[in-house]
Amino acid sequence: MIVQENVSLAPFTTFRVGGDARYFVSASTEEELIQAIKLAQERKIEVFVLGGGSNLIVSDNGFDGLVVKMDVKQYRAEKTDIFTQAAVPFAQIVNLAAEKSLAGLEWAGGIPGTVGGAVRGNAGAFGGETKDIVKTVTSIDIKTAKKVTRKKEECGFGYRESIFKHNNEIITEVVFSLTTGNKEDIISKVRSNIQYRLERHPHDFPSAGSVFKNVPVENISSAKLRYFQESVKTDPFPVVPAAKIIAEAGLSGYRVGGAQVSPKHTNYIINCGNAVAGDILELIEHIKKVVKEKFDIELQVEQYVVK
Ligand SMILES: Cc1cc2nc3c(=O)[nH]c(=O)nc-3n(C[C@H](O)[C@H](O)[C@H](O)COP(=O)(O)OP(=O)(O)OC[C@H]3O[C@@H](n4cnc5c(N)ncnc54)[C@H](O)[C@@H]3O)c2cc1C
Structure with missing residues (x-):
């Protein structure tokens, strides 16, 4: 098992931002995975398991522990x-x-x-x-x-x-x-779902998909729900899409540094090329604040923040 030190995590994330992992192990067997866990126990450091990095925001300070990426793919x-x-x-x-x-x-x-x-x-x-x-x-x-x-x-x-x-x-x-x-x-349904995404989601810039969870209707006051009545969808239960709430809050295209609320899909934050994690995190806080003030709705972040 090779333990690397100070490995940049940005290339392992779809957002392409974030600092270094103090230690990094690519485990190609279960034994190596267990060895890595034991190493972290000995050094009294935290373990973070990295998948495809498509639901992550790695902070600019990186992760002061051991990142494990599994390389067992059968x-x-x-x-x-x-x-x-x-x-x-x-x-x-x-x-x-x-x-x-x-x-x-x-x-x-x-x-x-x-x-x-x-x-x-x-x-x-x-x-x-x-x-x-x-x-x-x-x-x-x-x-x-x-x-x-x-x-x-x-x-x-x-x-x-x-x-x-x-x-x-x-x-x-x-x-x-x-x-x-x-x-x-089956093939035709898979293809049409991929096509739907290509047409409606921003694929020209790095992102990590939807930033916020959709909001269950019971979490919205009846006075505010009337803004969104037309947009309620039942997937997987009655929710108002976070994208609709963010758009109604007037935040489409809003930018902090290199991070922007995608005008194509307002629940996506995109990295316009030069974003750092701090820009994304600041933009998230701004969106939450404006939505709370305007609609008294607490948006919940879907993505995992590594810090
Ligand atoms: C363009 C785009 C579109 C997306 N569309 C959708 C969508 O429609 N629906 C949806 O739900 N999500 C969507 N996502 C988000 C993301 O793709 C999913 O959440 C995906 O399942 C995350 O998997 P990952 O391997 O990339 O996880 P990572 O981002 O690597 O990790 C996410 C979390 O899972 C943990 N994790 C990863 N692997 C393991 C493991 N083996 N054991 C324990 N914990 C683990 C990590 O530690 C971390 O906490 C989208 C993302 C992008 C970029």
């Missing part, structure tokens, strides 16, 4: 189940499902990142969520280095939520359970 289909290691890009699982005529993952077409990141955040789109297809999740506890396999019901899944957001665990393997479908239909 996956296979058996009947209607897919067995995959957590570091596999989610897109490869979407492709495998389509190739094997397995339905249930079409909504995920175009979501970047790894399987581990998708399970941890219960990633979702177009009415689908990762939890819908999870059968079991295996993880390793960072404190004890012990391995546990949980059934879907034991994973505490909710809207962009799971037990893995709160426990200090590294997801290593996932089993997805799909159903037999029609190959052409």
Whole structure:
């Protein structure tokens, strides 16, 4: 196992910002992963597991601990189940499902990142969520280095939520359970979801997707809800899209340094080329403040801030 020091994390994130990891390990076996955890225990430093870096804001000060990136990327289909290691890009699982005529993952077409990141955040789109297809999740506890396999019901899944957001665990393997479908239909749905994203989301600049969670209607006063009545959508339950709230607050195109609220999709912050993490974090605080003042709504950040 090679332990690197002072490794820039910006190239590992889709935002392309952030400082260095004090230590960095690329673990290509489970033994190396456990070795890395033990090293962190010995040195009394924190461990952060990096997936595809597509839901992260790494602060400009970086991370004063050990960043682990797993490099174990095997996956296979058996009947209607897919067995995959957590570091596999989610897109490869979407492709495998389509190739094997397995339905249930079409909504995920175009979501970047790894399987581990998708399970941890219960990633979702177009009415689908990762939890819908999870059968079991295996993880390793960072404190004890012990391995546990949980059934879907034991994973505490909710809207962009799971037990893995709160426990200090590294997801290593996932089993997805799909159903037999029609190959052409599956491919066509995946393609149309990717096309939808290409047309409506800003792809010309680095970003980390949607910054804020959509807001459940019960969290908005009835007086303010009337602004948004037309925009309520039921995905995965009645919510007002954060993009709509930010646009109504007059923040489309608002800029702090090199970070901007995308005029194409107002729940995306884009790195116009020279942003630092501080610009993005300051812009987030500004959006939260203006939205609170205008609509008395507390926006919640979906992305993980590494500091
Ligand atoms: C253009 C774009 C579009 C997007 N669209 C969507 C969308 O439609 N829906 C959606 O839900 N998200 C979307 N996202 C956000 C992101 O792609 C997902 O949240 C993705 O699942 C994150 O996975 P990742 O591997 O990149 O995680 P990372 O960004 O690397 O990490 C995110 C968090 O997960 C943790 N993590 C990663 N791997 C593991 C593991 N093995 N074990 C434990 N914890 C782990 C990290 O420690 C971190 O806390 C989008 C992002 C972009 C850039």
